[in-house]
Amino acid sequence: MKGSFHLSNALQLEADAVIIGSGGGGASVADVLTAAGLSVIMLEEGKHIPSSSASPSAREAFSAAWRSGGLTAAIGRPPITYAEGRCVGGGTEINSAITQRTDSDLIDQWRKLNKIENFTPDELAPYYERAETAVNASLTPGPLGRATDILRQGGEALGWKVSELKRGQRGCKGANRCSYVCPNGAKQSMAVTLLPKAVDCGMRLLAQTRVDKIRIEKRRVTEVLAQSRDAGGQAVPVRVKAGMVFVCAGAIHTPALLRYSGPRKRIGDTLRLHPTIKATALFNEPVDAHQSRLPLAAITEFMPEQRIGGSIFTPAVFGLSLAEDWTNRGDLMRDWRFCGSYYGMIRPRGVGSVRPLPGFNEPLVSFKLAPEDWIALSQVLTRLSRAMFAAGARKVFPSISGHEGWTSPDQVYEFWNKPLPKGATNLMTVHLFSSCPPGEHQDSCAVDSYGRVRSVENLFVADGSLIPEAPGVNPQMTIMALAFRVAEAALCHSAQERARSAARDIN
Amino acid sequence: MQETIQVTLNAPLVLLTGAAGWLGGRIAAALTRGLPEVRLLATGGFRVRALVLPGEDVSQLREQSVEIVTGDVRDMETVRAFVAGAEGAVLIHMAGVIHPKAVAQFEAINTQGTINLLTAAQKVGVRRVIVMSSNSPIGCNPHPDHKFTEESPYNPYMGYGRSKMLMEKALRAEIAVGSPTEIVIVRAPWFYGPNQPSRQTLFFKMIKNGKFPIVGSGRNRRSMGYTDNLAQGILLAAAHKNAAGEIFWLADETPYTMNEIVETVGKVLHEDFGMTVKPNTVHLPSIVAVVATMVDVTLQYAGIYHQKIHVLSEMNKTIACDITKARKMLGYAPVIALREGMRLSVDSCLKNRQAI
Numbered sequence: 130m131k132g133s134f135h136l137s138n139a140l141q142l143e144a145d146a147v148i149i150g151s152g153g154g155g156a157s158v159a160d161v162l163t164a165a166g167l168s169v170i171m172l173e174e175g176k177h178i179p180s181s182s183a184s185p186s187a188r189e190a191f192s193a194a195w196r197s198g199g200l201t202a203a204i205g206r207p208p209i210t211y212a213e214g215r216c217v218g219g220g221t222e223i224n225s226a227i228t229q230r231t232d233s234d235l236i237d238q239w240r241k242l243n244k245i246e247n248f249t250p251d252e253l254a255p256y257y258e259r260a261e262t263a264v265n266a267s268l269t270p271g272p273l274g275r276a277t278d279i280l281r282q283g284g285e286a287l288g289w290k291v292s293e294l295k296r297g298q299r300g301c302k303g304a305n306r307c308s309y310v311c312p313n314g315a316k317q318s319m320a321v322t323l324l325p326k327a328v329d330c331g332m333r334l335l336a337q338t339r340v341d342k343i344r345i346e347k348r349r350v351t352e353v354l355a356q357s358r359d360a361g362g363q364a365v366p367v368r369v370k371a372g373m374v375f376v377c378a379g380a381i382h383t384p385a386l387l388r389y390s391g392p393r394k395r396i397g398d399t400l401r402l403h404p405t406i407k408a409t410a411l412f413n414e415p416v417d418a419h420q421s422r423l424p425l426a427a428i429t430e431f432m433p434e435q436r437i438g439g440s441i442f443t444p445a446v447f448g449l450s451l452a453e454d455w456t457n458r459g460d461l462m463r464d465w466r467f468c469g470s471y472y473g474m475i476r477p478r479g480v481g482s483v484r485p486l487p488g489f490n491e492p493l494v495s496f497k498l499a500p501e502d503w504i505a506l507s508q509v510l511t512r513l514s515r516a517m518f519a520a521g522a523r524k525v526f527p528s529i530s531g532h533e534g535w536t537s538p539d540q541v542y543e544f545w546n547k548p549l550p551k552g553a554t555n556l557m558t559v560h561l562f563s564s565c566p567p568g569e570h571q572d573s574c575a576v577d578s579y580g581r582v583r584s585v586e587n588l589f590v591a592d593g594s595l596i597p598e599a600p601g602v603n604p605q606m607t608i609m610a611l612a613f614r615v616a617e618a619a620l621c622h623s624a625q626e627r628a629r630s631a632a633r634d635i636n
Numbered sequence: 637m638q639e640t641i642q643v644t645l646n647a648p649l650v651l652l653t654g655a656a657g658w659l660g661g662r663i664a665a666a667l668t669r670g671l672p673e674v675r676l677l678a679t680g681g682f683r684v685r686a687l688v689l690p691g692e693d694v695s696q697l698r699e700q701s702v703e704i705v706t707g708d709v710r711d712m713e714t715v716r717a718f719v720a721g722a723e724g725a726v727l728i729h730m731a732g733v734i735h736p737k738a739v740a741q742f743e744a745i746n747t748q749g750t751i752n753l754l755t756a757a758q759k760v761g762v763r764r765v766i767v768m769s770s771n772s773p774i775g776c777n778p779h780p781d782h783k784f785t786e787e788s789p790y791n792p793y794m795g796y797g798r799s800k801m802l803m804e805k806a807l808r809a810e811i812a813v814g815s816p817t818e819i820v821i822v823r824a825p826w827f828y829g830p831n832q833p834s835r836q837t838l839f840f841k842m843i844k845n846g847k848f849p850i851v852g853s854g855r856n857r858r859s860m861g862y863t864d865n866l867a868q869g870i871l872l873a874a875a876h877k878n879a880a881g882e883i884f885w886l887a888d889e890t891p892y893t894m895n896e897i898v899e900t901v902g903k904v905l906h907e908d909f910g911m912t913v914k915p916n917t918v919h920l921p922s923i924v925a926v927v928a929t930m931v932d933v934t935l936q937y938a939g940i941y942h943q944k945i946h947v948l949s950e951m952n953k954t955i956a957c958d959i960t961k962a963r964k965m966l967g968y969a970p971v972i973a974l975r976e977g978m979r980l981s982v983d984s985c986l987k988n989r990q991a992i
Contacts, residue, residue, distance in 0.1 A: 234960075234963075238889075238890070238960075241889050241890045242890040242891070398781075399781050478782055478783065478785065479779075479782070480779045480781045480782060497778070497779075499778060499779075499782055499788075500788060500789045501784075501785050501787045501788055504787045505787070570893070570896070572854070572855045572893040572895050572896060573780075573781070573855065573857075573893060
């Protein structure tokens with residue numbers, strides 16, 4: 130990408146603002162700041178992967194674009210595996226780019242709970258619009274394929290509401306490789322939308338540059354310390370001085386970096402995610418999910434608490450999902466063309482935490498499901514399986530190790546009144562948020578209503594960490610909307626105003 | 637300005653227990669003259685009959701032309717007299733004991749008393765029973781950012797919680813077997829509002845004197861219910877067709893942190909009533925609550941109930957609920973929040989000549 134460059138020796142840089150992370154949050158902040166004419170430096174830990182070089186091999190794609198080369202697990206019983214992007218464009222390079230807004234009712238609740246200023250659904254609407262325009266949120270043209278029809282047919286047969294999902298795409302060709310970096314550049318991720326725009330406006334983007342620490346002195350960030358690599362792969366220290374610092378490293382790494390750099394109060398104490406349980410459905414007819422678009426409908430009858438949808442499907446990803454229990458599921462690999470991969474996700478009541486571990490690159494992440502979550506997971510799995518049978522499935526295999534699968538619709542009630550087996554249930558998530566909730570309520574909020582870290586005048590959070598609680602929908606639009614809002618507010622409030630607020634914050 | 641919330645009860649008669657109590661009195665007022673302060677009005681041309689304990693002050697109820705039956709839910713004789721001829725009626729059961737003289741009273745009144753009422757009500761063909769429960773059967777939240785839903789499992793907090801849990805379980809068993817009398821369970825947490833009992837006035841006094849014990853960080857959350865908000869929820873539960881067989885949490889819009897509650901009351905006393913409020917100095921470590929809990933458990937095990945120790949044991953715990961279900965299904969919309977609710981409470985204390 131134009132504007133990114135390689136480094137040879139220790140670097141001292143200066144800018145009006147530095148943005149840490151290039152995902153939906155960071156790119157949105159960059160869009161606002163560069164438009165206002167600020168000089169901006171963006172630091173991204175991962176590499177830049179142009180769509181022309183996106184690998185069709187799962188192993189290569191994961192190691193290039195995914196943090197830790199694939200899945201990481203949050204400690205808990207059971208552990209919940211999670212995935213994060215680590216490349217230029219962050220999570221937007223590996224997600225399915227579904228563009229949903231958070232339910233207005235939830236936004237109202239969050240505003241009242243945390244006393245967030247100017248946070249009504251109406252006040253957020255323009256930011257959502259800006260996010261939707263940025264990624265061309267639209268219905269995917271053309272036939273969506275059998276994988277989508279299965280959800281629609283199953284949901285409708287049961288009398289449930291099914292909605293078609295808009296997403297950030299322009300000329301989707303149905304490679305069904307959204308989570309490997311789109312090979313056609315059709316997915317409107319940050320690397321093809323806001324980032325090149327910002328770079329054109331003069332932003333300097335340093336890829337493969339990991340921030341170690343934010344130095345804070347007297348309620349002010351003085352500089353950001355990072356490690357980059359030169360062309361030969363040698364480590365190069367980078368120091369950036371900037372008037373404002375935006376941390377957009379995602380719900381795990383933002384709180385970890387902040388805590389490591391000083392601020393701790395309420396930071397990383399309230400991680401939320403969408404616990405998701407998958408099921409594989411086997412049909413009589415070929416589904417050929419790998420040749421169609423990923424399922425672009427969802428059963429929305431039980432939103433925002435529960436949603437049923439479909440997963441990205443390639444033979445390799447499918448094989449990986451079976452690997453959880455290869456002894457019992459391995460046989461399905463032979464029938465992969467007849468299989469669909471679907472999920473049920475819930476808005477949890479449980480809460481997790483993020484703590485940096487000195488000497489390690491990855492922080493300690495734990496998440497504890499609440500009793501209500503187990504009830505909801507049982508419900509959503511039952512509902513998902515009912516929908517699969519209603520769509521003509523021959524067999525449904527819940528993602529529970531050692532489970533033999535269900536062969537008829539009456540069997541799916543196995544867990545309706547009984548919790549899922551804690552040791553054998555495989556839970557995962559690709560949605561992480563809420564680890565730095567915003568608001569004026571100092572007892573419960575890590576940052577103020579506009580993302581400024583308490584007691585620091587020029588340090589802001591602008592990513593999924595800001596979503597006050599689990600939104601029950603794909604978070605990208607909300608992340609971008611909140612990041613636009615943070616960046617605008619940072620420009621509007623004068624440095625003096627911010628210094629005064631920082632001095633007033635209770636330590 | 638919001639519109640008046642008009643709740644139409646389709647019944648010839650409304651039966652009300654606990655009518656001389658704190659919240660019960662507000663329900664009686666809502667049923668008769670309405671609560672103009674919160675724009676709540678019950679309509680339907682029904683009569684109201686109240687069950688009150690001997691010796692309770694019934695002058696208010698008389699002014700509201702409420703029929704009065706004197707007696708106790710523990711006594712089947714008076715219960716039968718109370719529900720006599722109540723075919724098609726709606727029964728709102730608010731009576732209960734929270735700070736008893738002895739632990740044994742919890743189950744006698746809260747559990748058995750409710751069963752007595754329901755049995756008698758079913759016999760005469762009462763159409764619907766709304767029963768007041770509490771947060772106590774569900775216990776304390778596992779995390780300060782957790783909120784209970786109607787699906788949260790039972791985890792009763794001591795004697796009171798156990799008695800209300802047994803009550804709820806008996807009611808749910810009736811719902812499960814298809815009781816012809818519809819049953820609705822409503823749960824409310826710590827409530828506040830005008831005409832509060834003197835134990836709540838003590839709470840204001842402690843804050844004024846800077847002596848309110850904040851145990852731990854004070855960041856633990858509490859759901860609270862302003863009495864007139866709860867009255868609205870209870871009437872909606874009585875009226876709404878789909879409420880039958882359901883459980884609802886009722887409270888203010890959001891939970892508050894303990895620090896916020898203490899701070900808000902301090903502000904009300906100072907800014908709205910011009911009192912001198914001493915800065916709060918009593919910060920106790922969490923261990924105090926742990927010790928109080930141990931003492932409370934021991935005492936309650938021995939059948940002794942000590943109010944202050946019991947309340948202290950709960951101080952550092954989060955007890956927060958989510959009212960989404962009531963909002964979505966019943967259209968419940970709490971009108972008053974902490975600051976205004978506390979102002980009205982303090983005002984009422986002063987009018988009732990309770991010194992703060």
